Amino acid sequence: MGAMAPGSPRRGLRAWISDRTGLDRLVEFARQQLLKPVPKKLSWAYTLGGLALFFFAVQFGTGFLLLVRYAASPEVAYKSVQAIQHRAHLGWLFRQMHSWGATFIVLVLIFHLLKVLWYGAYKRPREFTWFAGVLLLLVTLGFCFTGYILPWNQLAKWATAVGTDTINKVPWIGPSLHRLVCGGRDVSGETLGRFFAVHVFLLPVSLTALAIIHLALVRLKGITPKVTVAEELAGGYDRALESTGAEPFFPRQVYRDAILCILGFAALVTVATYFPFELGEPASNATPVGIKPEWYFLPVYQFLKYFDDTLIEQLPFLARLHLDAEFVGILFVNTCIAMFFLLPVLDRGKHRKIRRRPFFTLLALTAILGTLGLGILGYVSGRSFTFGGKIYTFPIKGYPPEIKEATPAGAPEGQGAELVQGEKEAGAPKGTAADPPARRADGRPLAGSCGACHEHEKERKKWIESIHARIDPPVQCADCHKGNDQTDDEEAAHAGLLTDQKGEWRKPKGEEIIAICGRCHFEVKERFSKDHLALSPSKTCFNCHSNHKVEEAGVWIFEKAGYQDPQDPRAARFKEIGLLVKGWEEEGGKLEQEIGSARKFLEEREFPMAAFAETELKVKEAERGIAAATHTLAAGEVETALKGGREALGELKGALAAEIVAIDNRKVLVAATWVVSLFFTLLLASRLRRLRREEREQEILAGKTTEVLHPKTAEELLRELDKP
Amino acid sequence: MSRRRFQHASLFLIPLVYAGAFLAGALRYLLPLPGKKRLARLALQVTPAELNAEEKVARVDFNDRVVFVLANEGKILALSARCPHLSCNVRWLEGDNRFKCPCHGMTFSRAGIFVEGPTRKNLSPQRFEVKDGKIILIDEEGGA
Numbered sequence: 001m002g003a004m005a006p007g008s009p010r011r012g013l014r015a016w017i018s019d020r021t022g023l024d025r026l027v028e029f030a031r032q033q034l035l036k037p038v039p040k041k042l043s044w045a046y047t048l049g050g051l052a053l054f055f056f057a058v059q060f061g062t063g064f065l066l067l068v069r070y071a072a073s074p075e076v077a078y079k080s081v082q083a084i085q086h087r088a089h090l091g092w093l094f095r096q097m098h099s100w101g102a103t104f105i106v107l108v109l110i111f112h113l114l115k116v117l118w119y120g121a122y123k124r125p126r127e128f129t130w131f132a133g134v135l136l137l138l139v140t141l142g143f144c145f146t147g148y149i150l151p152w153n154q155l156a157k158w159a160t161a162v163g164t165d166t167i168n169k170v171p172w173i174g175p176s177l178h179r180l181v182c183g184g185r186d187v188s189g190e191t192l193g194r195f196f197a198v199h200v201f202l203l204p205v206s207l208t209a210l211a212i213i214h215l216a217l218v219r220l221k222g223i224t225p226k227v228t229v230a231e232e233l234a235g236g237y238d239r240a241l242e243s244t245g246a247e248p249f250f251p252r253q254v255y256r257d258a259i260l261c262i263l264g265f266a267a268l269v270t271v272a273t274y275f276p277f278e279l280g281e282p283a284s285n286a287t288p289v290g291i292k293p294e295w296y297f298l299p300v301y302q303f304l305k306y307f308d309d310t311l312i313e314q315l316p317f318l319a320r321l322h323l324d325a326e327f328v329g330i331l332f333v334n335t336c337i338a339m340f341f342l343l344p345v346l347d348r349g350k351h352r353k354i355r356r357r358p359f360f361t362l363l364a365l366t367a368i369l370g371t372l373g374l375g376i377l378g379y380v381s382g383r384s385f386t387f388g389g390k391i392y393t394f395p396i397k398g399y400p401p402e403i404k405e406a407t408p409a410g411a412p413e414g415q416g417a418e419l420v421q422g423e424k425e426a427g428a429p430k431g432t433a434a435d436p437p438a439r440r441a442d443g444r445p446l447a448g449s450c451g452a453c454h455e456h457e458k459e460r461k462k463w464i465e466s467i468h469a470r471i472d473p474p475v476q477c478a479d480c481h482k483g484n485d486q487t488d489d490e491e492a493a494h495a496g497l498l499t500d501q502k503g504e505w506r507k508p509k510g511e512e513i514i515a516i517c518g519r520c521h522f523e524v525k526e527r528f529s530k531d532h533l534a535l536s537p538s539k540t541c542f543n544c545h546s547n548h549k550v551e552e553a554g555v556w557i558f559e560k561a562g563y564q565d566p567q568d569p570r571a572a573r574f575k576e577i578g579l580l581v582k583g584w585e586e587e588g589g590k591l592e593q594e595i596g597s598a599r600k601f602l603e604e605r606e607f608p609m610a611a612f613a614e615t616e617l618k619v620k621e622a623e624r625g626i627a628a629a630t631h632t633l634a635a636g637e638v639e640t641a642l643k644g645g646r647e648a649l650g651e652l653k654g655a656l657a658a659e660i661v662a663i664d665n666r667k668v669l670v671a672a673t674w675v676v677s678l679f680f681t682l683l684l685a686s687r688l689r690r691l692r693r694e695e696r697e698q699e700i701l702a703g704k705t706t707e708v709l710h711p712k713t714a715e716e717l718l719r720e721l722d723k724p
Numbered sequence: 725m726s727r728r729r730f731q732h733a734s735l736f737l738i739p740l741v742y743a744g745a746f747l748a749g750a751l752r753y754l755l756p757l758p759g760k761k762r763l764a765r766l767a768l769q770v771t772p773a774e775l776n777a778e779e780k781v782a783r784v785d786f787n788d789r790v791v792f793v794l795a796n797e798g799k800i801l802a803l804s805a806r807c808p809h810l811s812c813n814v815r816w817l818e819g820d821n822r823f824k825c826p827c828h829g830m831t832f833s834r835a836g837i838f839v840e841g842p843t844r845k846n847l848s849p850q851r852f853e854v855k856d857g858k859i860i861l862i863d864e865e866g867g868a
Contacts (some may be wrong), residue, residue: 065750089752258739265742680738683731 037238038223038253040245046223048112050257051264055105056211058268059143060204062098070150072196074189078282082608085279093669096272102144104268106296109137117364120352124233127344129221132214134341139207143292146199149192154554157283158291160195161187166304169327208488229350252691255684266677273666279606290382299371302378304329305397449478450485450493458550466550480508513540523628531570533635539563553627555582558623576635584626584642591649598656607659615652622648762787762866768859772800781816781834787863791850792816792823796835802852802861803836808845823847 018024046197069088071080084091113133116122120132149160164187167178175185183190225232225240225478232240281288293301312319318328339346351357377398384393392401427703454477468475478485483494500506508516510533514633516523532539544561545551558578602608622645631640697717725733763786775795782793783805790805790813803823805813812827822839823832830841837846851862854859 061746065753068754083757087757089755090749091753093749094753262738262742676738676741680734683734683738686731687735702838 033219034250034254036219036222037241037246037249038249039225039241040247042223042253044256044260044337045111045115045118046253047256047260048108048115049218051260052105052108052112052263053211053215054257054261055101055108055268056207058265059101059105062094062101063200063204065094066098066559067200067365069413072190072193073151074122074283077150077192078279081151081153081279085606086608086611092276093666094271094274096276097268098147099277100268100272100275101145102140103295104264105140106144108264110141113137114368118354119224119226120229120354120357122344123229123347123352124344126217126221126224129214129217130344131341132210132217136207136210136214138337139203139210141296143199143203143207144296144481146195146203148294149195150199151279152192152283153280154283154288155280155291157187158287159293160191161289165291166192166326166330169324169330171322171324171327174327177720226352228352252688255688255691259681259684260287262677262680266673269673270670273670276605292378295375295379298378299374300333302374302381302398302526303333305381307332367532450481450483453490462546462548462552466548467552468548468550475520510538510540511541517541521627523624524631527628527637528631529633532631535569537568554632555585558582570633573633573635577630577633577638580638580642588645588649591646591653595649595656598660599654601660602656602663605663611659612652612655615648615655619645619648619652660682737741749826762863764863766861766863768793768861770859771857772854772859773857775800781818783816784861786850786861788867791849793859793860793861794834795850800852800854800859801835802850804850805849806848808847809843810827814847 001636014023066084069080069084070093071077080094084095086092116130116133145160145163149156164182166180167181168174170177179185181191181194182188183194197406222237222241225237226244227240231243238246292298304326307325310327310329311325318325335553344504347357347360349357349360354361377394380394380401382394382396384391386392386406389406391406393404394401463469476485482498484493484495487493494505498508498512514525514528514533518528539562544557547554551557555578558574558581563574565571599609622641626638626641626645629638632638701717725802726738730812740769741770747784766784766786768782768784770793772795774780775782776798779795784791784793792801792805794801794803799848805823806825807814807825807830809825809828809830814823814832817824821834823834823836824830825841828842830843831839832847833839838844851864853860853862
């Protein structure tokens with residue numbers, strides 16, 4: 001505590017607050033905690049608890065920020081997460097840090113737990129520290145499970161559905177319990193609300209309470225000394241510390257904690273940036289393929305697969321007891337968890353050193369290897385991998401894999417592929433020339449009933465390859481020729497058809513063609529130059545675009561169709577427009593190519609392209625404007641339309657580029673985090689080095705070691721000693 | 725500054741820089757997202773003639789706020805329903821020919837003039853214009 005002049009305003013204020021709150025006592029308590037002795041030369045593994053606490057703090061911080069923008073309703077949950085990810089400033093970072101934070105915490109807690117097992121730190125008198133710690137791990141897993149559903153995407157919904165379905169296997173009360181947990185017989189919006197409430201209220205409260213208890217017990221009972229249980233109990237904690245020597249918690253342990261935390265933070269920012277969790281598709285009733293839980297649930301997920309009906313066949317007494325095989329598995333897993341929780345009661349041996357606990361070591365190793373193995377099997381099950389020129393396909397139970405020679409079209413080396421990949425969705429893809437839609441969107445048969453009587457094979461073939469057949473709903477015979485293609489009655493089918501004076505069917509001509517095409521291409525109809533029809537020879541849509549084939553517009557029309565006769569008074573104007581269109585095809589084509597690659601970049605990162613809907617609409621309008629202007633036979637109008645097109649495409653390109661730059665800037669954030677973190681680490685490392693050096697000097701001076709001082713250091717020390 | 729002092733300061737500064745950067749990012753994250761565009765102008769269906777003839781008070785929702793449009797002594801008025809006391813929306817009481825706030829009882833005359841209540845302030849006028857016989861409400865911050 002810094003000295004303060006009595007009567008100074010600062011002292012006065014502090015005394016005023018302290019008198020009313022006991023602040024001084026609190027500060028003194030904190031100071032005592034910092035200076036509390038811990039065993040000397042603790043390994044770095046002792047920083048894992050602090051690191052877990054730090055990551056919990058990160059989860060609380062990022063969780064709060066997500067909570068501000070998240071809406072726990074099935075209608076908007078997905079959209080709100082999408083908005084957090086893509087619209088809110090740094091929302092992507094907070095969301096990814098929160099998602100990755102869960103993995104980091106579970107990892108740190110597992111290593112922390114392994115350390116406790118290694119050092120026998122769960123033994124008397126620290127049983128309750130262990131109990132609180134195991135409960136903390138379970139609460140953390142509860143966080144992971146309840147948080148998984150919140151984005152309300154396919155994976156979230158169906159992983160939760162599979163996870164909660166195990167509750168149904170509990171005899172007698174299972175279905176009721178499941179209904180209570182899910183708020184209905186299935187995972188639904190009701191489940192989302194429940195899990196949200198548990199995730200943001202019940203679990204944080206439990207976690208805070210347990211963390212306080214755990215920390216208080218750690219401080220109260222102290223860090224496990226390197227002596228046997230009996231020695232510690234007989235001589236007390238302070239005496240136990242004497243064997244290894246003691247040092248205050250501050251500064252060495254605090255510095256180490258700080259180093260781990262800052263490096264952990266940088267690592268979290270890095271993975272959050274470079275390996276983002278995909279949001280995927282919004283939740284629906286179509287179960288997606290390859291649903292698997294997060295890695296920390298994989299061992300249990302895999303283990304439960306072995307408890308199926310074949311087990312009942314092998315152990316018929318289970319059937320007599322009306323026990324579901326999966327329930328037996330769940331019972332087994334829960335028994336293991338209960339035994340793990342009660343470890344300090346079950347393992348009452350006096351020794352802490354791992355070498356003096358061979359039975360425990362063997363048991364722990366078996367459990368660790370078994371869990372790891374189950375996790376790996378859970379990961380590979382139902383997937384195929386190509387390795388060394390062979391395809392290994394793992395069955396649902398994980399083993400043995402089916403091995404096949406890889407074909408060039410096989411899965412890429414070292415990468416997993418879902419078994420069901422490659423299975424086609426039922427029904428033919430729509431909108432291809434070779435395979436046009438079987439029916440119109442309104443349910444009418446393709447080409448109506450006209451095709452039943454009128455073959456027109458040549459025209460039909462042209463139409464089938466045209467854009468009119470490829471769009472949905474397609475433009476069919478009756479759309480242009482009139483009549484009724486919804487009836488089998490001959491008279492009714494031909495009612496309203498274009499006919500000549502004798503009542504015979506005839507082709508449309510002149511203005512009729514413009515009117516027919518103009519029903520959809522109304523912008524073109526509005527701006528269609530009168531000169532096309534008025535001057536001789538008159539031209540209609542068919543002259544350039546043909547009728548059933550519907551040729552796509554392009555430069556070729558100006559080069560090969562339309563007005564190729566130089567004597568035609570419209571030819572010069574037509575040619576001028578052709579040159580403008582040619583220039584635009586190059587310029588616009590380049591812009592569209594750039595836009596296409598920018599779009600692909602963003603789509604790969606799941607950016608919601610709906611954000612550009614307004615700009616894209618402008619582009620479409622501009623394109624229609626250009627198309628319409630080319631029919632005016634006035635170059636000036638085409639130039640104006642092209643200017644509009646240029647601006648619209650430029651605006652879209654700019655909007656896409658701005659998002660790409662923002663995504664690209666994330667790398668700068670990661671780099672800056674590492675620079676600052678490493679600088680901080682180096683500073684603390686130098687402090688730790690100095691501490692070590694000072695300790696060694698003292699040991700040498702005290703004659704505890706045979707090492708000799710560096711001449712320079714010795715000189716400095718002698719000078720210090722000579723000082724009065 | 726000596727090397728040791730710089731190191732010492734850095735030990736405190738770096739966590740502060742981190743916390744500051746996180747807080748700055750979080751504050752910007754908390755700013756409202758650009759939402760629905762607000763209208764710059766809204767043409768009302770009710771005409772000045774109708775308001776004058778029927779002496780009625782029209783309640784209009786305009787850019788998430790409520791505006792009362794009425795005729796008072798032959799003059800068209802548009803008043804914001806936001807109470808100048810603590811921002812509740814006042815109500816028009818037909819029988820009393822008064823505006824009254826449901827929160828703390830602020831009462832205003834038909835012209836939006838303070839009658840009684842905790843603070844001596846009038847209802848704010850809402851910008852509008854009459855063009856081609858139509859009343860058009862104007863939001864200066866709208867249309868952006």
